[in-house]
Amino acid sequence: MENIQQDLSLATTDTVVGGEVTGRETNSPTDAVGNAESPVVLLVEDNESNIQTIASYLRAKGYQMLLAQNGYEAIQLNQEHRPNIILMDIQMPGMDGFEAIQHIRQSSHSKVPILALTALAMAGDRTRCLAAGANDYLSKPVKLKELTMTIQEWLSHNEGSTDRDLN
């Protein structure tokens, strides 16, 4: 639980310290990404229950989690921590997912893969997600197995080509 709270406080405070990203290291990452250090996933989501479920699942899968609860936090955390991949909820109060994706695509860490999470009912939103710059989308409720598989796919896609290494 401390880890979750740490991540949450990370997301809600304006001053983010880089060291906190590390989160809980699990002994054996079960993902297929060949990186020596475990990949960092930025989860942008405002629903507390989804945050807890997705974050503890991915953490147990061996990822490091960064949490943001709205578009502004997402842009800031992406700049500061250059995650390996972003999971972006589309419907959020304040700045929504579309806008956040557009901003990120114009930022210095613009090539990070972004997976949009959209509600099933919002069929039209999918094309909008891709138009805004998302690489892929998953409809809610997200199956966690499908989620990890998609994450792994995009991480292996992007291996070597991510600008995370450049800085």
Place this chain on the structure above:
Amino acid sequence: MTEYSILVVDDEPDNFEVIEALLPSDKYALHYASRGEDAIACLNIFKPDAILLDVMMPDVDGIEVCKRIKAMTLRQAIPIIMITALSGKEDLARCLEAGADDFICKPVSGIELRARVNSMLRLKQQYDRIRSLSKLQNNSIALLKNSLNEIRGSLDFTFPGELNVSLHSILGNIQQLGSKLEDLNNEEVKSLLSNAQGSAQRLDRSTRKLLMYLNLAIETPQPRIADRCLAQTIIEEIAQRRARQAGRPLDLILDVENAELQVSDDRLRWLVDELLDNAFKFSPEDTTVEVRGQLIDNAFHLWVIDQGSGLSDNNMDRSGDLSGLLSDKPDQPIPQDEYSRIKAESNGGVGLGLKIVKKIVESYDGLFLVSSIYQHQTTVHITLPLASTVSRR
């Protein structure tokens, strides 16, 4: 379809994937915690209808998590299904001892999982239903208690006085008739009889008022859409009749706008009748009784203003010889101005009048205000709801 919230607690995310594949997502919203402490800390967030709990976990194991949840008053009703690789009788007994409601042995089969989860959800629903029912019952009991206390207060304070005044008057008159019949002339007999009859009529009216009051107090009437009446016609008709009965038709000042009210005809009549009876009774002759009705801010405002004192001095005459029998009882706190009028009323034999008015107004969510200028003027101000739109003026 109803979505049930199911919390899966397992340190192995792969085991979650198995369950995710077996429970259809349109019926079950699945949540996940990889550690026992996280599961307990997040119960508030997940609000699970059932928990699937792995027994073998590092740090806090499933047995311990189960014990802790079952020790939480607010959470102990959540059914817990333990998932265990061990199928020895002792292991199963340990699960049950920890408070688990059911268990499933690995490897988990879809049919068994769904059947057990559904049976636990049924239990939870029954529990929830019973709990909401008992909450409802507690609310009803509290409500009844309040009504009962209010009625008790009214009966203690108001009603004995009302009965006494009329009954003593009837008895007094009959006693006089009985003891002095031979000495009385026709006129005197007639006068005593007419006094007794007047008192009997007052008693009759008091009884009907009491019934009306009890009806209103016991079962607060729900306003109905079909309740409609025209304010001006009813108010003018009743006000003029009351003025005539009081022998003061010239004292009445009427200025009532017309409006269709969302109030039943019957109740508006009661209300206006009580207000005017009150106003004429407690104001001196040759002083005005003003009835004003206006549409303001989508509500009908009615003022009845008389020049009475609001105190009991001038109604002592009306209560006749027996006013002395009534002691000045202390009573529950009522605002001073309202208090004096209600008390005054009680001496005069119509103590429930304003209470009835108040009850009726409250049943329509209206305002009820009594204000007095000491020994000079009393104003009762009430508001009533308009029927959907404002009608002609």
